[in-house]
Amino acid sequence: MILSENIRSVVPYVPGEQPTETDIIKLNTNENPYPPSPEVTKLLHNRDFSLRKYPSPEASELTSAIAEYHHVKQEQVFVGVGSDDVIAMCFLSFFNSGKPILFPKISYGFYKVWAELYKIPYRQIPLDEDFRIIPKDYFIENGGIIFPNPNAPTGLFLPLEQVESIVAASPDTLVIVDEAYIDFSGGSALPLVEKYDNLIVTRTFSKSRSMAGMRIGYCIGSENLISTLNSVKFSYNSYTMSEIAIKTGVASLGDDKYFHSTLKKIISTREKTKAELSKLGFDFPDSRTNFIFAKHRSVSGKQIFEELKKKKIYVRRFDADGISDYLRITIGTDEEMNELLVQLKNILG
Numbered sequence: 001m002i003l004s005e006n007i008r009s010v011v012p013y014v015p016g017e018q019p020t021e022t023d024i025i026k027l028n029t030n031e032n033p034y035p036p037s038p039e040v041t042k043l044l045h046n047r048d049f050s051l052r053k054y055p056s057p058e059a060s061e062l063t064s065a066i067a068e069y070h071h072v073k074q075e076q077v078f079v080g081v082g083s084d085d086v087i088a089m090c091f092l093s094f095f096n097s098g099k100p101i102l103f104p105k106i107s108y109g110f111y112k113v114w115a116e117l118y119k120i121p122y123r124q125i126p127l128d129e130d131f132r133i134i135p136k137d138y139f140i141e142n143g144g145i146i147f148p149n150p151n152a153p154t155g156l157f158l159p160l161e162q163v164e165s166i167v168a169a170s171p172d173t174l175v176i177v178d179e180a181y182i183d184f185s186g187g188s189a190l191p192l193v194e195k196y197d198n199l200i201v202t203r204t205f206s207k208s209r210s211m212a213g214m215r216i217g218y219c220i221g222s223e224n225l226i227s228t229l230n231s232v233k234f235s236y237n238s239y240t241m242s243e244i245a246i247k248t249g250v251a252s253l254g255d256d257k258y259f260h261s262t263l264k265k266i267i268s269t270r271e272k273t274k275a276e277l278s279k280l281g282f283d284f285p286d287s288r289t290n291f292i293f294a295k296h297r298s299v300s301g302k303q304i305f306e307e308l309k310k311k312k313i314y315v316r317r318f319d320a321d322g323i324s325d326y327l328r329i330t331i332g333t334d335e336e337m338n339e340l341l342v343q344l345k346n347i348l349g
C-alpha cells in the first residue's frame with residue numbers, strides 16, 4: 001500500500017501507430033512523405049562523426065545556425081530532442097505558479113500529459129462550434145498558456161493579431177505558441193518575440209523538414225527565458241542532442257531551396273485533396289497544416305478508419321468527445337492521396 005502511494009501514476013500520451021509492414025500507406029502521424037534534404041543524406045553517408053566524444057552540451061553549432069536562419073541572437077535559441085522535449089522543458093521551467101495553465105480542449109494531447117506528470121493544474125478551454133480558438137476566453141487569470149498554431153488536430157490557423165492579443169493579455173505569465181506546423185501556413189509569431197518577453201515560440205524539424213526520426217526541436221524567446229531553460233536542462237541532462245542530430249540539423253537549414261520545394265508540393269497536394277474530399281461528402285476545417293481533419297456527412301469515422309486499415313491505409317482517429325467521427329489524414333504524395341481517394345470512393349459506395 002505504502003509503496004503504491006509513493007509511485008507516480010501517469011496516463012501516458014499515445015502516439016499514432018508505427019506499423020512495421022512496408023506495403024502500407026502511412027497517413028497517421030503527420031510525417032513528411034518526402035526524404036530530408038539531400039544535404040542531410042550526403043552528410044550521413046560521407047561524414048566521419050566524432051562519436052567517441054560527448055557532443056557540444058549547448059549544441060552550439062545548431063543553435064547558431066537556427067539563430068542565423070531566423071535573424072535572432074544565438075542566446076535566444078534553445079534546442080531539444082524534438083519539440084516534445086523542448087515543450088516538456090518549458091512546462092518544467094515556467095509553469096510553477098500553482099495557478100492553472102490554459103490550453104484548448106481540442107488540441108495536442110501531450111499538453112495534458114505533461115501537466116499531469118509535473119502536477120501543474122490546468123484548465124482546458126473549449127473551442128467554438130467551428131473549432132476556432134477564441135482569444136478572449138484566455139483573458140483570465142492563469143499560470144501560463146500554450147496552444148499550437150495552426151492548432152492540431154483541427155488544422156486551423158489563428159491570425160497573428162489574435163495570437164498577439166493572447167500574449168498581450170497575460171504579461172506576467174508565459175505564453176507558448178507551438179508552431180509545429182507553421183511552415184505549411186505562414187504567419188509565425190516569431191516577430192513578436194522581440195516585443196513580448198513572456199512569449200516562447202516552439203518549432204520542429206519533424207514535419208516540414210522531414211526529420212522526425214532525428215528528433216530535433218527548438219524554441220525562440222528572450223535571452224532571459226532561454227537562459228532559464230538552459231539552467232533547467234543542465235540540471236537534468238547535459239547532452240540531449242546527439243552529434244549526428246546537431247550536424248544534420250545544420251545541413252537541413254542550409255538547403256532552403258529543397259525545403260521550399262517540398263513544402264510547395266505538400267501544400268499543393270493538400271489543396272487538391274481538400275477539393276476531392278469535399279466531393280466525397282467530407283466536411284473539414286480549412287487546414288493550414290500537412291493534415292486534414294475530416295468528417296463524413298453520413299458514414300461514421302470509426303467505420304471509415306477500420307475499412308481503410310483493411311486496405312492498408314493508416315489514418316488517425318481520436319476516440320474523444322465531439323471528434324470521434326473525425327479522421328486526421330496526413331498529406332502524403334499525390335500518388336498516396338490518389339490511392340486514398342480511390343479507396344474512400346469504394347468504402348463510401
Ligand code: PMP
Nearest residue numbers: 082083084108148152180204206
Ligand atoms: N506539437 C504538436 C502540435 C505536434 O503535433 C507534435 C507532433 N506530435 C509535436 C508538437 C511534437 O513533435 P516533435 O517532438 O516531433 O518535434
